[in-house]
Amino acid sequence: MRTRYVKTIGLDEDRLAKDLEESESFQYSEAYSNYLIGGPWKSAMVWATGGDTGSGVLTNYAYDQRSTFTEYGSRLPYVQEIITNVADLGRLQFVRLAVFSDSVIVPHRDFLELSDVPEESRSAHRLHIPLVTHENCFFSEDNVVYRMRAGEIWYFDAARIHSVASLSSAPRIHLIFDFANRSGDGPLVNGEPEPEGENIPAGRRVDRPALPDDRRAALLRLADVLTMDSFREVFSIVIKTHFRWDGGENFAWDTMTELARACDDPAVLPHTMELLRYYTLDRSGSKE
Numbered sequence: 035m036r037t038r039y040v041k042t043i044g045l046d047e048d049r050l051a052k053d054l055e056e057s058e059s060f061q062y063s064e065a066y067s068n069y070l071i072g073g074p075w076k077s078a079m080v081w082a083t084g085g086d087t088g089s090g091v092l093t094n095y096a097y098d099q100r101s102t103f104t105e106y107g108s109r110l111p112y113v114q115e116i117i118t119n120v121a122d123l124g125r126l127q128f129v130r131l132a133v134f135s136d137s138v139i140v141p142h143r144d145f146l147e148l149s150d151v152p153e154e155s156r157s158a159h160r161l162h163i164p165l166v167t168h169e170n171c172f173f174s175e176d177n178v179v180y181r182m183r184a185g186e187i188w189y190f191d192a193a194r195i196h197s198v199a200s201l202s203s204a205p206r207i208h209l210i211f212d213f214a215n216r217s218g219d220g221p222l223v224n225g226e227p228e229p230e231g232e233n234i235p236a237g238r239r240v241d242r243p244a245l246p247d248d249r250r251a252a253l254l255r256l257a258d259v260l261t262m263d264s265f266r267e268v269f270s271i272v273i274k275t276h277f278r279w280d281g282g283e284n285f286a287w288d289t290m291t292e293l294a295r296a297c298d299d300p301a302v303l304p305h306t307m308e309l310l311r312y313y314t315l316d317r318s319g320s321k322e
Contacts, residue, residue, distance in 0.1 A: 037175050037194070038233035040187040040223055043120070043163070049112035050165060054207065057131055060106050063090025069313070071270040072137030077210070080107030081117060081129035092128065092212070101127050113209065116163065120187060121211055122222050125159075128212040135206060138199045138273040141174075141286050142313035144192035158215030159222055160190040166207040172199045172240060172277045177285070179240040179277055182208075187223060195314055197286065199277045245279040253289065257296035265302060268293065287314070 062076035069075065079087045084099035087106055107114060107129070117129055145158060164182045172179050174197045182188055190196075200206045213222050221227055253275060260268050272289045275281065281289065287310055294306040 036189070036233075037191040037196075038189050039235055039238065040189060040226055042183070042186050043116070045165065045185045046112060053110040053112045054165070056109050057106070060131075062133070063088075065090035069139050069142060070134065070137045071140065071266050071273070073134065075132065075134040075137065075139070077130040077132040078106050079104050079128065080110060080113060080131055080209075081126060083127055090130070095128075097127070106131075116209065117211075120163070120223055121161070122213070122220055122224065125213045125222065126211060127214055128210075130210045132208050132210050133205055134198075135200050136203045138201075138270055138277075139197050140269070140273070140309070140313055141195050141197040141276075143195055143315075158193075159213040160192045161211035161213070161222065162188045162190050163209040163211075164206070165209060166205060168200075168202055168204045168206065170200065170202040170204075171206045172201070173197070174199075174276065175234075177280065177283050178234060179242060180234050180238045181240065182238070189222075195284075197273060197276070199274065201274065201277070240277075242278060242280040245275070245281040245285075249275075249279065250281065254292065254296070257293045260293050260297035260302055261299040262301050262305065265305065 057078065060078040062078050064074045064076055066077075067074040077090050079090060080103065081101060082088060082104050083095045083097055083101045085102040085104050086095065087104045088095055101123075103114060107117075110131075113131070117123075117126075121129075144160070162182060164184045164186060167182065167184050169181070172181060174180070175191065175194055211222075253272065256268050256271065269286075269290055272293075273286050275289075276286050290306055291303075291310070294303040297303075
């Protein structure tokens, strides 16, 4: 299912504010923060298989149990209402309240680590509803950069290489829904037909200027300072550049690979290639 905008729901700001104030007392999981540079990426399970808040790591839940609201979800009446009004609860497995700011997420694919879960049970479809966001929060899929607005419902193709940036200290708060891969039922979003193709509206796309040759050359000079100690900082600069400038397809990973080949630290290139494999090809045996 390709990424696409579905529709916008009106958010009751007063009720939402009460739920978000209540959520500040939750013990958030930082599972998957290894995908971030900056961070952390924090999440709290509000709906899960077995109704267990758990660790936040999707492979640690019992997929053969019925999904329902967790203890955290039971404390958020307005969020409960959004979930029950929007989603096909029969296929809904997880809903996380996810918070992050002032960070970038390494370009990656999701669901790779779920290959051992039976196909009819594993999470395979994702939905996002931004609750709080801002102009400096961006998503990218392949080489398309776009924004999601508060109250919008989006199908999100997490199996494609994607990245996220929050280039501000202001929080970005989303509800993230994961659905089982079962066909023949109704639509994942109540009352909306299953989408076909891609639909990232022009008004949500970010028009980035082409990366000039002098900027590209300056970026490649980071090879002079790239070591294992500076790897994350350099990668962060490359990813941020992707969100501000159009450097072409697969810009972030191609640039890091080029930098790794040119730098003096021999450990950087094998490290880069292992990360590329882990984030985009294979996470078998992974715990996160």
